[in-house]
Amino acid sequence: MPTSSIYDSLRLAAGYAYARPPVHRHMVEAIPDCLGTTTQFRLVLDVGCGAGLSTAALEPFSQTVIGLEPVPAMLTYSRFVAPRSLFLVAQAERLPFRAGLFDLITAAGSLNYVDLGLFLPEAARVVAAEGAMVIYDFSEGRRLLGSDRLTQWFAEFQRRYPPPPDYDLDVRGLAYEQSGLRLQGYRDISVPIRMSLDSYLPYVMTETSVEAAIARGVPEADIRGWCAKTLLDVFRDTSLDVLFDGYLAWVRRG
Template identity: 50%
Template sequence: MTTSGGTGDRGRSAYDSERLAASYAFDRPPVHQQILKSARLKRPVGRALDIGCGAGVSTAALAPLAEYVIGLEPVPAMLVHRRSVAPSARFVIGAAEGLPFAPASFDLVAAAGSLNYTDLSSALAEVARVLTPEGTFLLYDFSQGRYSRTGDALATWFKSFQQRFPSVSGWRPLVVQELRLAGTGLRLLDYADIEIPIQMSLDDYLRYVLGEVNVDSAIARGDDSAEQARDWCHRTLVEVFRSGEMTVVFRGYLATLAPAGNGCSHV
């Protein structure tokens, strides 16, 4: 779920990392799949595009919704495991602000947290350009797994995690209801807040948080070694998971948009 990618020290993309690519490919909980199950499309479509696809997990999640899926990613390092993650998809290097596709190429376009790194008006106009007149744009995102249904221990721990491993620059908040869609060629059809509960063990959660971009960036800067980061996270999480598995809640949203000239309902 990257597009131009956050930037770290000396202009390095925070997503230009073999370690991060492996974690995004194999250690992320199945949140994309759960959110996309909420998409109220009338039927599977022919061609779909996943903008800022990262390691390809979000691309694979589009497979039930389209016969042919393309993942677009600007950081080549993120795609090293693409054949394992989404073997039936095709992948292209490119940016959201200049999609390398002809007009009206896709019946469905999706972007999962990737447009937060873009020139938003340009990216939205490009989405409108490559959508077919009856096409659908699924814009969605979700927070990090910082909440639990069994108390505040995980939320408290996550605050200390963010202090220990500060966020990288480049990300900007995106509020769907405040999008300036006039002139982009898109209109909003539907919006829903979503909570995705995922049952996770200590080991599951540890693999997940160690693959967060802020941890990887700290390791790349030399602030921590991979072993030091793992030791700190494991030591501080043991008490949080003392009762065993925990239901971790990922809070997100799903917005459905369509070409502005299309008066038909997709949902």
């Protein structure tokens, strides 16, 4: 199943908008420290913003944020998710902005889906001379602090409902120099989010593996029922720290 058709789903857009834990907020909070700044950003471009969660996370740190997304359906709820931001349907490979406009560009889990040979020169073109691009991503919430119960459950979940094809992206090995950019720094980060069965179940139903299974004809109610039943043994009527393992990389011109 083509990845693009998965993200055309209004069900998935709603899930991303309303059922995802606030991991982006924790990731974005680390950006000023990574860049060594305490100054509010003037104009920020969030590339591949999806439902707008990453864009919303940038609002407290920015005067203006523009979320750019190639799939219109994903922006269905963006005005509710990030009411202070602007949104635009466009391709990352052809950024419709003048040179040197943005003092920060962010890309949260979106570079796996773009032509990097076209995007990186575009990013170098539209970022300001003293600006930066921050690339970050994080894993699914597949493990707990101090227990392997969720790790085992998530492995069975993905065996039952395989995720769509994807490819690994090591942002430390990209050809930045060919586009006039340089990798300045990289940081691993693990974000703990306190979750219960009542919050984890709606979240896991937003995984693309669920959307792919529904597209293959598996009833959504069957997937939800299996998850709800088997997650009882994981959460056991309590709240637990679910870990989202991620990274931030920051890139500058020159």
